[in-house]
Amino acid sequence: MSSGRVSWSGSRRSTPRDPQRTPGAAPMKSLEIEGLSKRYTRDALAVDDLTLSLGEGKFTTLLGPSGCGKTTTLRCLAGLEVPDEGTIRYGDETFVDVRAGTFAPPNKRKLGMVFQSYALWPNRTVLGNVTYPLRLRHVRPSEARRRALDGLAAVGLDGYGDRYPHELSGGQQQRVALARGLVSASGLLLFDEPLSNLDAKLRLSMREEIRRLHDEYGYSSVYVTHDQEEALAISDNVVVMDRGRVQQAGAPHEIFARPATTWVAGFVGFDNIHDIGDVSPGEGRLAIATGGTVSIPAGMNEFVPGRSIAFRGDEVELADATHGEDRLRMRGTVVTSSYLGDAYRLGVEIAPGTRMIASIRDASRMQVPEKYLGETLELSVPMSSVLQLGGGPTNATTTQKGSE
Numbered sequence: 001m002s003s004g005r006v007s008w009s010g011s012r013r014s015t016p017r018d019p020q021r022t023p024g025a026a027p028m029k030s031l032e033i034e035g036l037s038k039r040y041t042r043d044a045l046a047v048d049d050l051t052l053s054l055g056e057g058k059f060t061t062l063l064g065p066s067g068c069g070k071t072t073t074l075r076c077l078a079g080l081e082v083p084d085e086g087t088i089r090y091g092d093e094t095f096v097d098v099r100a101g102t103f104a105p106p107n108k109r110k111l112g113m114v115f116q117s118y119a120l121w122p123n124r125t126v127l128g129n130v131t132y133p134l135r136l137r138h139v140r141p142s143e144a145r146r147r148a149l150d151g152l153a154a155v156g157l158d159g160y161g162d163r164y165p166h167e168l169s170g171g172q173q174q175r176v177a178l179a180r181g182l183v184s185a186s187g188l189l190l191f192d193e194p195l196s197n198l199d200a201k202l203r204l205s206m207r208e209e210i211r212r213l214h215d216e217y218g219y220s221s222v223y224v225t226h227d228q229e230e231a232l233a234i235s236d237n238v239v240v241m242d243r244g245r246v247q248q249a250g251a252p253h254e255i256f257a258r259p260a261t262t263w264v265a266g267f268v269g270f271d272n273i274h275d276i277g278d279v280s281p282g283e284g285r286l287a288i289a290t291g292g293t294v295s296i297p298a299g300m301n302e303f304v305p306g307r308s309i310a311f312r313g314d315e316v317e318l319a320d321a322t323h324g325e326d327r328l329r330m331r332g333t334v335v336t337s338s339y340l341g342d343a344y345r346l347g348v349e350i351a352p353g354t355r356m357i358a359s360i361r362d363a364s365r366m367q368v369p370e371k372y373l374g375e376t377l378e379l380s381v382p383m384s385s386v387l388q389l390g391g392g393p394t395n396a397t398t399t400q401k402g403s404e
């Protein structure tokens, strides 16, 4: 998957703004990235042979841990970095073709960009900030003003045009940056961690707002974040990156429920990932390579020694007589316990060296320090929540149990 071609057609319906009312909106085009590489130092590639096809009008998020190359990819799209290899095309325009020596400077790409730091000019008014990129492109002042006022209205800042950035809250400043991105784009909008400086509540409402505006303007958006929940909530498509390469790309539910590798599974919150040892289907026993065994339904013969099982801690329950047969079961001693409000997150040792994570719902909602600690618990997980994964970060073969 890492260097293969990745393309998609997302599922969310867009309701584009009327182009007559939004002069910034242009016919939609797809963004094609082919073999993109960028090296800052001799020994490490920040972006390593990246190939992506980003569908028209889609909201695509580059998701990955710090240093995986998300921002570098975005900066190459914006023309703020010169790649060492590859091509970037947007519709019939070539932004970059390294071999042909083509490099369109940022102002020729006519895209909007929204940064984490807002990047507002402190000595310009709100209106001045929003019109500035249009003036650089020689848009007539009356037209620039009309588009800026339209953008400010779209982000809920009607009447704020004469204020200066220091007279606004952080959330309002980010809205100005968003309005500027919206009016200066002619179809392609880039976001670099735009919500990182906002508090948790504002982050939630702003991400909904960003998605609404993306739909309303009918743009194609590329969004960078390291926040898994944000990526899943806002996107049509998510590209999971690690060490400059694509690890998996797909719709949010695919990434969440069907991670292709143990690395992606770990990144999207599968807290139990264990290598499989011997399997005895007849006895319904599966050994964990690091020690201990779990029970599986008798006769189940799909599990392969050397691969891994993976499941989320919040899919684990205290075993109950009402539970059916189609479950993975295990028994162990609670060695860690943390209170989470409506659940306890437990570390349960099924053998020395093999610890399972279980988030057990607890209706009492009372914080009892170290509840469950030292107890021996019987736990079970529906087989439909247990994945079998192929192993290393570039091995994308996945065998899945159940029908998530």
Ligand SMILES: Nc1ncnc2c1ncn2[C@@H]1O[C@H](COP(=O)(O)OP(=O)(O)OP(=O)(O)O)[C@@H](O)[C@H]1O
Pocket: 040, 041, 045, 046, 064, 065, 066, 067, 068, 069, 070, 071, 072, 073, 226
């Ligand atoms: N200007 C630079 N000079 C040298 N190395 C750089 C430069 N910019 C980025 N890098 C390196 O390139 C790699 C990718 O960085 P990049 O900023 O693209 O990652 P990221 O995924 O956006 O990380 P973060 O989420 O922390 O912003 C990192 O190893 C980083 O240290």
